[in-house]
Amino acid sequence: MTPTLIATADPDFAPAAVAELQKAGSQGSDELAPGIWAVQLPGDFFALAERWRQQPPIFVRHICPVQTVLPLAEGVEKVVATAVTFFTHLLEPDWPFSVQTRVLGELPIKPFDINQPLGDKLAEASGAPLDVRRPFQILSVVLAGEAAYLGVSLATNNLSDWAGGVRRFARDKDQVSRAEFKLLEALEVFTIELPPRGRALDLGAAPGGWTRVLRQKEQYVTAVDPAWLHPSLQKDKGVRHLRLTAEEYLADYPDTYDVIVNDMRLDARDSARLMGEYGRYLYPHGLALITLKLPEKRYGAALDHALNILRQHFTIAGARQLFHNRSEVTVYLKPKISS
């Protein structure tokens, strides 16, 4: 039976992702590789995609539809030729598209072997322009075992514009920490625009990756961390470093901020409690981001508890386990509108 969709999550959070799929009505799934499932749904892909576009799951990072399954045994050329016939009329000719191929396991094929010929041939046959950077529509191809699973959808249907939710950023020579990618990804995923020349508080800032990203986005940053910041940030006049813990700064009459970010290495619940206390130092138009570090065991209960603590002080505008998150979930918060 043809599966309805392919779903992808971090293998470390597989049980939580499977639970989200079950809640969405999954009638069974086949694990194609760690953290990647072919899923059978009673309804169609687009109904779930629309529900999840409005209210995304936390752990499932990427979904794509399966409209046909082709055998790999006859070779890549045959898959490409059949896919061109099948998908030409399913592409909207005025909208840019791309082909996103993933190869699971040990197969003697590279994504490029499919992306390039299939993209070129489909562009010619359908008239739709090929645009791998900003596609409106995506033909997803997943090669696993002896089969190719293919389906076309809008980029907005897939939870992420990137194949399997793998969002890579170019490394910049002045980068201070890999944690920078986490903040860049969160700003993109939650479509956050920072206020022009805003005042930002960075809790747990050292060595300063998030502070650097905030500075690049024209924020004046108060960085709170007992540890030192990278020398490039120490001489930046737009950065005020307070060598305090977040608890100490809280007791020291903090200022009020447009943006509060918190990447402190603390238990999720302790960090959520502290963040809750900082809620009163966020302007009503402000926004906040926190990474909740999850324990290895019973992480679901710890996450629910931490989210409930945050809900007492903020509106939760989004919560996702991002590609650049390790054992953590990033939560986007807005001030609670009091009635």
Ligand SMILES: C[S@@+](CC[C@H](N)C(=O)[O-])C[C@H]1O[C@@H](n2cnc3c(N)ncnc32)[C@H](O)[C@@H]1O
């Ligand atoms: C993952 S690192 C932050 C990385 C940072 N976001 C970056 O981009 O470079 C976690 C930081 O939390 C800090 N931290 C842990 N507990 C803290 C507390 N109670 N108050 C302030 N900082 C704390 C640690 O000193 C450490 O520098």
